Amino acid sequence: MAPRIALVPDPHGPGGRLQPLDDAGTPLGPPAEAPDLAAAVTAAERDGTVRWVWAAADSAYAPLLPRLPDRLARCHDLRLVEALLLAHEGRFGAPRSLGAAWARLRGLPVPPDLPEPGSAESDDGQDTLFAPDRLQLPPGADPLAAVVAVHAEQQRRLAAIQDDGARARFRLLVAAESAGALVAAEMAYDGLPWRADIHDRLLTELLGPRPGVPGARPKLLADLAAELRQALGGRPFNPDSHTQVLRAFADRGIQLGSTRSWELKEVNHPAARLLVRYKELSRIHTAHGWAWQDAWARGGRFRPEYVVGGVVSGRWASRGGGALQIPRILRRAVVADPGWLLVVADAAQLEPRVLAALSQDAGLARTAAGGDLYEALAATAFHGDRDKAKLGLLGAMYGQTSGDIGPLLNTLRHRYPAAMGYVEAAARTGEDGGVVASRLGRVCPPPSADWLDLTEAAETAGDAGGRSARARGRFTRNFVIQASAADWALALLAALRRRLNALPVAGPAERPHLVFFQHDEVVVHTPANLADGVADAVAAAADEARLLVFGDTPVRFPLTTAVVDCYADAK
DNA sequence: ATGCACTGCGCC
DNA sequence: AAAGGGCGCAGTGCAT
Numbered sequence: 001m002a003p004r005i006a007l008v009p010d011p012h013g014p015g016g017r018l019q020p021l022d023d024a025g026t027p028l029g030p031p032a033e034a035p036d037l038a039a040a041v042t043a044a045e046r047d048g049t050v051r052w053v054w055a056a057a058d059s060a061y062a063p064l065l066p067r068l069p070d071r072l073a074r075c076h077d078l079r080l081v082e083a084l085l086l087a088h089e090g091r092f093g094a095p096r097s098l099g100a101a102w103a104r105l106r107g108l109p110v111p112p113d114l115p116e117p118g119s120a121e122s123d124d125g126q127d128t129l130f131a132p133d134r135l136q137l138p139p140g141a142d143p144l145a146a147v148v149a150v151h152a153e154q155q156r157r158l159a160a161i162q163d164d165g166a167r168a169r170f171r172l173l174v175a176a177e178s179a180g181a182l183v184a185a186e187m188a189y190d191g192l193p194w195r196a197d198i199h200d201r202l203l204t205e206l207l208g209p210r211p212g213v214p215g216a217r218p219k220l221l222a223d224l225a226a227e228l229r230q231a232l233g234g235r236p237f238n239p240d241s242h243t244q245v246l247r248a249f250a251d252r253g254i255q256l257g258s259t260r261s262w263e264l265k266e267v268n269h270p271a272a273r274l275l276v277r278y279k280e281l282s283r284i285h286t287a288h289g290w291a292w293q294d295a296w297a298r299g300g301r302f303r304p305e306y307v308v309g310g311v312v313s314g315r316w317a318s319r320g321g322g323a324l325q326i327p328r329i330l331r332r333a334v335v336a337d338p339g340w341l342l343v344v345a346d347a348a349q350l351e352p353r354v355l356a357a358l359s360q361d362a363g364l365a366r367t368a369a370g371g372d373l374y375e376a377l378a379a380t381a382f383h384g385d386r387d388k389a390k391l392g393l394l395g396a397m398y399g400q401t402s403g404d405i406g407p408l409l410n411t412l413r414h415r416y417p418a419a420m421g422y423v424e425a426a427a428r429t430g431e432d433g434g435v436v437a438s439r440l441g442r443v444c445p446p447p448s449a450d451w452l453d454l455t456e457a458a459e460t461a462g463d464a465g466g467r468s469a470r471a472r473g474r475f476t477r478n479f480v481i482q483a484s485a486a487d488w489a490l491a492l493l494a495a496l497r498r499r500l501n502a503l504p505v506a507g508p509a510e511r512p513h514l515v516f517f518q519h520d521e522v523v524v525h526t527p528a529n530l531a532d533g534v535a536d537a538v539a540a541a542a543d544e545a546r547l548l549v550f551g552d553t554p555v556r557f558p559l560t561t562a563v564v565d566c567y568a569d570a571k
Numbered sequence: 572a573t574g575c576a577c578t579g580c581g582c583c
Numbered sequence: 584a585a586a587g588g589g590c591g592c593a594g595t596g597c598a599t
Binding site: 324482 | 580581
Binding site for chain 1: 588589591593595
């Protein structure tokens, strides 16, 4: 049984080609033609655990999903791994497609990555040098040979990492990132249960009935706009226009610095209250209203596209539908199918726990060894004031210096020197133009050329350089934490996915599956009778992630888990 | 008509 | 004196 198999689907039709490999990526025997790729893949998975090697999940796995009875166990996603390796090797942002990696290997001109479909620069068809399949291989190149060659080279680059611990962690990152590719493709395929009728009822309550004319302002929103106009003297203006709003308020003698809602909330005038309400409702209408439902949530499922590694910190991004910004109020519409339940689990206070584990600060680790970290922190260092403890720690992690936070930071520095030293060292590295890395070795982007110009000129050109340096310090300070939290979350996803696939079920249609993932929170859609088992699996996966990513640490990463019908009932 | 910068706000 | 990290998306207003 080959431990790895390179896989290339035929661009048209159900077939493909397979090439068994050893762990170093060396071919074991000749390639095989598979007239039915899904059947061949399924048969290979029955024989034993395979790590599938492919150019990218969206081209190799997504088309296969509808035809697979079971989900694949493991993969090595060349595009994602290429990006991790390039950053690790100090070549952040170099093209990462199969064709680009292959061209680098052969010393040929490297094709740029294609812009994402749907993005502004996306303009297919003018590319004659490379095939328009996003792999960016030149016409005539053998995709399977390229996959095999690039994979072997990636394995060589991974093996070349000198430090044993760093190499092991980076390999874990490669496996976890690749597992993320599986999860993302599966979640896009399965979709998040979405009750259009409930969504519609919520919108109608908040905004009034759906306007007959698309784009028209719903009744309650129009009423609010009219009230607002009256409150400001009756002259018509567009409440969506910042400049017109500022002018309308100024005409009544109210000087606003901006139209931000936190500023409006401090203005003692009826119009300010109305405008805040208008903005809240208008946002729901424009961002998650009927047009959104038509575009993204049809057939009982919300189907966004997830972008693994879309954020430099390793967090996921999404394309379309604002998947990672679903307003809390609309979570009412996320309801399990009849006979099914949602298991919703989120990591409590993930980032401060990550800081405690990263820095190995004994004192902070003690506060992170159990339940409420902020409570424990408050009891130890802030005379029981939980708000202060939370504010101070968040400020330390974000690089905040404003407000009354100075004394809190001083307390933290005194009590938790290792933890504060850790983030401050990361900030200094960033201010000096260096790069930092997550626990598993995801490396942050280097400063831009503009940044270097600006900071080098700082002494002569006033404060802009210094301000820019401090901004980069805040970025690297936060990066080490946010990216290490993303490491942990990816490990959690991978472990949870494996555990879900191992649960005994009557058939594929009865299998619990991940339907949502948002930085530190997962949602599993499961047949009701399996919900307890799923909850146990999530808890076990969280502890497994802790051990994998942070090893022997007293810090715990507890989950808040709820088994519910409706997502909105989870909190 | 289309692109871009900017503002503002939803989520973590 | 002020100084909070990361995103996606929609709307305005100006430039082309």
